[in-house]
Amino acid sequence: MYPEHHQVVLGTSAVLRVTFVDLQSTEKQILTICPLLTLAVLLCSSSPVSGGKVLVFPVDGSHWVNMNIIIKELHIRGHEVTKLSEAEFALVLTDPAFGGGVFLGHRLGLPLVFNVRWAIQSEGHNVIAPSPLSYIPIPGSELTDKMTFKQRVKNFLIYVITCIQFWYIIEPNYKPFAHRYFGKDVNYMELFQAADVWLMRNDFTFEFPRPTTPNIVYMSGFQ
Incomplete structure (x- = not known):
């Protein structure tokens, strides 16, 4: 009984570790994309300026x-x-x-x-x-x-x-x-x-x- 219970605990722990790693990866992607989105919005909203x-x-x-x-x-x-x-x-x-x-x-x-x-x-x-x-x-x-x-x-x-x-x-x-x-x-x-x-x-x-x-x-x- 104890070995089976121990395997379940280990499995749950592994899932938590995988989930945590996935969250970290997602946060890094968001932090990378946000500045690019901000720059794209600024470029689209700014009007072209030329010297006269x-x-x-x-x-x-x-x-x-x-x-x-x-x-x-x-x-x-x-x-x-x-x-x-x-x-x-x-x-x-x-x-x-x-x-x-x-x-x-x-x-x-x-x-x-x-x-x-x-x-x-x-x-x-x-x-x-x-x-x-x-x-x-x-x-x-x-x-x-x-x-x-x-x-x-x-x-x-x-x-x-x-x-x-x-x-x-x-x-x-x-x-x-x-x-x-x-x-x-x-x-x-x-x-x-x-x-x-x-x-x-x-x-x-x-x-x-x-x-x-x-x-x-x-x-x-x-x-």
């Missing part, structure tokens, strides 16, 4: 220092950047301190991206975003967002002087050009405001609270 051709219309001087940094980063990310050729481009990148790049972008019918701090009309925000003079100081006024009545009058007078310079010095050069090449009903100010993305070379850390727009992207560390 960017037409750059830069401005010389200190403005080029900022533009050059952006151009180098575009090169690193696989984009083809050039100043002018007869190829097809994805967009135009320009500094609106002068209007040449703006006119070129609209002439070619391409998306327009600004590398901007100062536009030809005024500070960039004043062109694209609401800028109430009661608490938005004009650059150079040495005022803050908390102004007395006299300071608000000063801010308004500086704004008027800026507008006069714009109306009598800048606009007479750009308005005829816009009418000649884009039509009599085209306001060149609207061409500036129609830019798709404004890469603003400042940050709220250095600004007083002010309204902004969804297509303004703030870049810290630029002038």
Whole structure:
């Protein structure tokens, strides 16, 4: 009786050992397959990315220092950047301190991206975003967002002087050009405001609270 019982025990033990070995083998297979499945899911869910051709219309001087940094980063990310050729481009990148790049972008019918701090009309925000003079100081006024009545009058007078310079010095050069090449009903100010993305070379850390727009992207560390 005892030998038969002993054989049964040994048989059960052998089955348990085989089962345990099978479980270990299955776990190893799962651990091997899981990373492969994860990689396959990531590859299937990710969209293909390819570099595009960017037409750059830069401005010389200190403005080029900022533009050059952006151009180098575009090169690193696989984009083809050039100043002018007869190829097809994805967009135009320009500094609106002068209007040449703006006119070129609209002439070619391409998306327009600004590398901007100062536009030809005024500070960039004043062109694209609401800028109430009661608490938005004009650059150079040495005022803050908390102004007395006299300071608000000063801010308004500086704004008027800026507008006069714009109306009598800048606009007479750009308005005829816009009418000649884009039509009599085209306001060149609207061409500036129609830019798709404004890469603003400042940050709220250095600004007083002010309204902004969804297509303004703030870049810290630029002038």
